[in-house]
Amino acid sequence: MNDLILPTYADVVAASERIAGHAHHTPVATSRTANEELGAEVFFKCENMQRMGAFKFRGGYNALARFTPEQRRAGVVAFSSGNHAQAIALAAKLLGIPATIVMPLDAPASKVAATRGYGAQVVTYDRYTEDREQIGRDLAQKHGLTLIPPYDHADVIAGQGTAAKELLETVGHLDALFVCLGGGGLLSGSALAARAISPSTLIYGVEPEAGNDGQQSFRSGSIVHIETPKTIADGAQTQHLGNLTFPIIQRDVDDILTVSDEQLRHEMRFFAGRMKMVVEPTGCLGFAAARAIKDQLQGKRIGVIISGGNVDIDRYAELLRH
Numbered sequence: 001m002n003d004l005i006l007p008t009y010a011d012v013v014a015a016s017e018r019i020a021g022h023a024h025h026t027p028v029a030t031s032r033t034a035n036e037e038l039g040a041e042v043f044f045k046c047e048n049m050q051r052m053g054a055f056k057f058r059g060g061y062n063a064l065a066r067f068t069p070e071q072r073r074a075g076v077v078a079f080s081s082g083n084h085a086q087a088i089a090l091a092a093k094l095l096g097i098p099a100t101i102v103m104p105l106d107a108p109a110s111k112v113a114a115t116r117g118y119g120a121q122v123v124t125y126d127r128y129t130e131d132r133e134q135i136g137r138d139l140a141q142k143h144g145l146t147l148i149p150p151y152d153h154a155d156v157i158a159g160q161g162t163a164a165k166e167l168l169e170t171v172g173h174l175d176a177l178f179v180c181l182g183g184g185g186l187l188s189g190s191a192l193a194a195r196a197i198s199p200s201t202l203i204y205g206v207e208p209e210a211g212n213d214g215q216q217s218f219r220s221g222s223i224v225h226i227e228t229p230k231t232i233a234d235g236a237q238t239q240h241l242g243n244l245t246f247p248i249i250q251r252d253v254d255d256i257l258t259v260s261d262e263q264l265r266h267e268m269r270f271f272a273g274r275m276k277m278v279v280e281p282t283g284c285l286g287f288a289a290a291r292a293i294k295d296q297l298q299g300k301r302i303g304v305i306i307s308g309g310n311v312d313i314d315r316y317a318e319l320l321r322h
């Protein structure tokens with residue numbers, strides 16, 4: 001039951017020291033228009049400007065930096081629909097560790113190309129019929145590789161928590177924090193950081209409406225599994241929360257909200273048009289939810305984590321046109 005020892009804020013602090021000088025301390029953006037439209041003061045933590053384009057570099061680098069010399073020699077294997085793949089591939093390259101990445105056949109072309117570009121070996125699978133976790137475990141066993149899952153790992157969770165830690169240390173107290181939710185690595189890490197630094201901050205996880213397994217789990221008290229949801233938020237197409245992420249979320253998060261693909265498109269246009277930022281659909285979850293409950297946020301200080309900006313440029317243009 002070793003794997004059920006939950007990470008703590010001390011692990012987030014250790015992670016922030018480990019990634020310092022390797023991950024970017026990303027900027028916090030503000031927008032007068034956002035403030036006016038929401039009637040609140042909004043602070044955006046721009047993980048779309050993180051190395052490889054998403055917060056996942058934080059958790060990936062933190063996990064790989066803790067490998068023993070034997071683990072480093074044998075290599076790492078990861079399964080991912082994209083950003084975790086790139087994060088592990090880049091961190092492995094920086095640390096001189098061989099990487100094998102299991103990716104869905106229909107992963108965005110830009111993400112597959114970037115992963116290969118970092119020197120990783122890519123193995124593909126069908127995300128609607130095959131079990132990527134099984135494929136990852138088989139490869140790990142056969143070649144002695146260490147499997148680093150995209151969210152349900154203490155070092156990954158601790159690394160992801162460093163984004164919220166930086167945000168709170170930069171802007172001070174927040175009344176509410178909105179965090180994108182897939183498997184819960186970012187949300188659980190953010191919750192560890194926020195509860196420690198700013199205990200009264202309301203913490204919201206935000207999922208795509210089509211894949212609200214996190215909300216169902218949160219409200220029912222046990223992990224709910226769903227089919228791979230069809231949504232433009234490809235970074236949040238997870239089927240279930242993790243054994244580590246769920247108990248942290250249950251303990252430290254205030255609620256899980258959902259938004260539609262239409263709302264995500266609206267925020268992609270907002271970020272492009274008003275803030276001149278490319279944000280991938282999944283990265284828009286937090287702000288879309290904040291806008292949807294703005295009546296409860298009047299006069300408040302709120303934090304929004306923009307989780308990533310990796311989107312195929314043609315696909316991006318297509319999504320913006322709607």
Ligand SMILES: *Cc1c(COP(=O)(O)O)cnc(C)c1O
Pocket residue numbers: 054056083084150151160180181182183184185186187235236238280282283307308309
């Ligand atoms: C992975 C990812 C998420 C979801 O993160 P989890 O830790 O799985 O909850 C959100 N946004 C982006 C851009 C991602 O890459």
